[in-house]
Amino acid sequence: MSLDTDNRTPADSVAAPAIQDNAAKARLKSVLRLTGFRTLGAAGVLWAVATLAFFAMRLVPGDPVDALLGGPGNNATEEVRQQTRELNGLNAPMLVQYGAYLGKLVTGDLGDSYQLREPVAHVLGEQLGNTLVLAVLALATAWVLALGLALWSARGGKAATLVGNLLEVVSAAVPHFWLGSLLILVFSVRLQWLPATSGAPGVEGLILPVLTLAVPLAGFLGQVMRESMLTAMNSPFAISSRARGESEVSLSLRHALRHAALPGIGLSGWAMGSLISGAVVVETVFARPGIGRTLLQSVLVRDVPVVLGVVVLVAAIYILVTLLSDLAERLADPRLRAA
């Protein structure tokens, strides 16, 4: 059979690219619309987060002046304390303070840390990298573990399904602080393979904290992925594919894997948020620098600007990652693009 491309009318050849062009335009339009809506929503969410955090910090007992004067238990006189309040605008009515805070926030100024005496943006900038490395590595590890588990247990029959299910449920239910302590006990104290703290640069220090964050997430992702992988492997299109002579391995890699990955992509935005909150625990357990540990220390000494800065920053990261995961989901699933 030969392909006649010559006997097409000119109208045909003009019309076809035009249709494609229109489809591409419509697709771009829908992505832009999504991004636009999201940007507006993001601004609203950031405002709400900043406001809530601001007033929540006022409700916490204790006096922020202590933080300014070197922490609780300082020996400053009442006169000095009063002066410090005046200098930092802590005597103004709360709404005025709130207005000033929002005004600075809009221009990107997060204020100065009470305790460290340097701009909050600077403090967070130093710590953010550490936490992001931890979270991204944990997410990647969780994906590999979850997909591997899903692939193995979806193909292995009843026993593998049972084992897979059990592994997933148990690991999804394990709390970070417990898992972290257990890993330290086994691999640092008993076996002495890996360091218990990860303050020093180097890969060894990262392995245990990353695993601590990744394992519970892998259990969670694995459950969702295995479910959609099983559905895909039993669907009519999989039977069609087998009827073409496709092997089971090839079927799971070429067809089922993509179907399994879809819900994982959708959940990854949420997962990133939960990883950063998990980092508070993990960074403390492993004495690792990062915004999680910074947050905990700042709350303890009531370093209000740093706490507010962390909250707003984490909210912004969460919004960004959710948007990215939505876009990635649309990229991976052509059915979402049409809608």
Added chain:
Amino acid sequence: MSQPTTTPFTDNEPVIKVRDLRIAFGSKTRSTPTVHGIDFEIHAGECLAIVGESGSGKSVTARTLIGLTGANAVIQAQTLQLRGKDLRRNSDRAWRKVRGADIGYVLQDALVSLDPLRPIGREIADSLRIHTKLSAAARTNTVLGLLEAVGIPEPEQRINQRSGELSGGLRQRALIAAAIALDPALLIADEPTTALDATVQQQILDLLAERKAAGTSLLLISHDLAVVGQLADRIAVMRQGEIVETGPTAQVLGNPQHEYTQRLLRAVPTDKPRGTRLAPARAGISVRQHALIGADRAADATREHAGPVLVAESLRKTYRNPDGSPRVAVHDVSFALNRGQTLGIVGESGSGKSTVARMALGLTAPESGEVKLLGNPWSTLLEKQRRPQRRHITSIYQDPLGSFDPQWDVARILADALPDSRALPAAERRDEVIRLLETVGLDASMESRLPLRLSGGQRQRIAIARALAPGPEVIICDEPVSALDVSIQAQVLDLLDELQSEFKLSYLFISHDLGVVQHISDEIVVMEAGRVVEAGRTAEVFANPAEDYTKKLLSAAPRLYPTPTGGKA
């Protein structure tokens, strides 16, 4: 199309030969025999149709020929040969060599048999990738040729589209293209036209006939004798795992020997005039003569209304496409349904017939135009005013299961539909439910069943009983038998007929199946792309279609007797 793996087939041996094939499912200790020793063979360029109803074992038989019966199946056969080669001891690897290369398989459920995440070009190229050493570019070229061969327009664009972007007919063509990519000696098509519109169905049958003419052996699996009639050379009628009758198509259709074959043939509604019974009356259970409570109450002033019970005047409805552009779903549609009669609305998917049904039910407001019920305003009312009148008009759908609460048993489903059911004492309510069950030919013991535990035919009977419960004048039937086997369809159509004459019901009967519409309707309306293209008395329209579209539809309706272009018998 020349394929490297094809060997010329010259001898007189059948392409596939099956003797005493037995299939059972289950473990060693507890197995359920499903197929009890069947024989058949197919020669090159010949088409055998295995016809039977759901559960007859026909699809399982087809799957066994490609070794995909399932892990828990036990297969025994005296002979299972493909071109003289024994398939019985095939390893997994050996089966994979057969699948796609020697035997092409077109699965039922065309709509979901392609991976929604992959372009159809990749799906079709899979067989080439697996069985040949062709380069990627050569595969693409072959796929383009295949797309053209199965009649898919604009192959260069389609090759990159996914199944979600294609219509049902195009998906089925793509599946066939994938199955014939390596020009297999045997092509198995399992219900290849189910769920497709009549004209599309015809095109798919033509496409399969082309393959047959090119020398491919065809195994056609279907529940519908009318569909296979024009393509098959021989027909094997299968029931409960046994072939009860087999022979040349003309003989099986023209002079059926077995009682079951006769029953199947009788069930085909096409060309059977109104009022002809399609199924034998079932002993023991028959429609009882009695008045239902709802029917009693309906005998008020509204029943005396003389004109048409349901009138649509110039209905129009526009929907928005995803990109915001308007799409006219229904354009200037008018009709009148008379008391005790059936008005059939026939059209293909997307013709707007279901939108018309929704407007008739008062679920969707027409943009302009009006629906009148029993001579009174209907579509213009507020829902609050409409609600007390709703018992005059009820509905039956294609998928009754989706319209039942799965947690409710049959008694509760039916009691819920009774007028003022909460005011009725429990004992009276139960009597009413049992009367409804008997009215639709079901046993009173059904009342405690859950919908999931009912067969397709029983579910549709329950749906009919529910539609009868309020004592309606008009029942909107939206594809009520499209999901049913032919013989069950026949029973349901007979039931609708009986109920109509007993309760003076009027049906608005919507279907894509011309045979069904022809059998049940007094008048028909033919719709295409939201417009009425032709309307009139059913017999006249079928005898003398005035419009081209109607003629096209009619010629595509599956008929029992082989057309001149069909089987060689």
